[in-house]
Amino acid sequence: NNVYTKSTAAAEKLTGMFIHDCAFENVTGAAAILLAEASRVQIASTEIAGTGLNGTGKADSAGLRLSGTKDVTVQGTVISDTYAYGNGAKGAGVLFEGANEKLTFQGCTIKDNIGNAFESSADGVFGSGKTEAAFDGCRLLNNNTAQKGGNTAYAAADSTVSIKGGEIALQNDEQAYQDKVSLDKTVNV
Numbered sequence: 414n415n416v417y418t419k420s421t422a423a424a425e426k427l428t429g430m431f432i433h434d435c436a437f438e439n440v441t442g443a444a445a446i447l448l449a450e451a452s453r454v455q456i457a458s459t460e461i462a463g464t465g466l467n468g469t470g471k472a473d474s475a476g477l478r479l480s481g482t483k484d485v486t487v488q489g490t491v492i493s494d495t496y497a498y499g500n501g502a503k504g505a506g507v508l509f510e511g512a513n514e515k516l517t518f519q520g521c522t523i524k525d526n527i528g529n530a531f532e533s534s535a536d537g538v539f540g541s542g543k544t545e546a547a548f549d550g551c552r553l554l555n556n557n558t559a560q561k562g563g564n565t566a567y568a569a570a571d572s573t574v575s576i577k578g579g580e581i582a583l584q585n586d587e588q589a590y591q592d593k594v595s596l597d598k599t600v601n602v
Contacts, residue, residue, distance in 0.1 A: 427451040432459055437476075439463040444478035444508070452483040456490055465496035465504065465527075473497060475508035476526070479544075483514040487521055495526040504528030506556060509544040509572060516546040524554035533572040544572035554582040 430451065437445035437460070445464040448454055461476040476492040479485060497504035504527035509516070523530040530553040533544050553567060553576075567574075 428453055430454045432456045435459045437461045437464070441466065443473065444475045446476070447478045447480070448482050448485065449480045450482070451485070454482065454485045455488070456486070457488040459490045461490070461492045461495075463494045463496075473503040473505075473508065474528075475503065475505045475532075476523075477506070478508045478510065479513050479516065480510040481512060482516070485513070485515070486517045486519070488519045489521065490518075491522045491524070493522070493524045493526065495528065497527060503532055505530070505532040507531040509533040509546065511544075513544040513546070516544065518546070518548045518551050520550045521548070522552045522554065523556065524552065526556045528557055530556040530567045531574070532568045533574070544574070546572065546574045548574070548576045548579055551576065551579045552582075553579065 427448075427450070430448075430453075432446070432455070434457070440461075440463065442464065443466065445461045446456070456477075464476045465474040474495055474497040476495045477487070492506040495504050495506055506523040506526040506528070507518075507530070509531065531546070531548075556567065
């Protein structure tokens with residue numbers, strides 16, 4: 414029920430993939446969709462719900478995990494109800510690891526995840542560096558219900574992230590978002 418891509422050699426890097434009108438529900442694992450060292454990938458009209466790891470110990474989960482990717486477009490996709498168990502586990506809707514370039518999210522809804530709507534980790538399995546991501550017309554609703562990571566709705570670390578024409582609903586009155594993310598015509602409710 415999940416998609417995993419990982420190149421084993423430079424000549425074998427995944428280029429060109431299209432995931433359309435799919436549902437990934439109640440996936441037990443670190444990610445419903447993991448893209449590692451992939452480029453020119455489109456995900457459209459897809460639902461990712463209930464991804465996570467059961468048990469004890471620290472384990473990061475994400476509905477969509479991107480590591481060392483380039484030119485990834487996600488359109489009209491819902492990512493929700495990601496969970497994780499253990500102290501410090503993420504449970505993010507979208508997890509950026511290492512350097513990712515030209516990530517575009519359009520008309521997506523990222524909601525009700527136990528961790529941040531999206532989170533960036535500068536040091537990833539497939540290299541380190543900054544992520545470039547743009548969210549256009551996306552809804553980030555009631556994320557980080559466990560109040561991990563300083564009670565932020567999303568976390569961008571050293572990455573460059575912009576949110577334009579979207580809606581952000583904070584989980585509670587104390588919740589904040591990082592000021593490293595640029596907001597343009599985005600409504601905070």
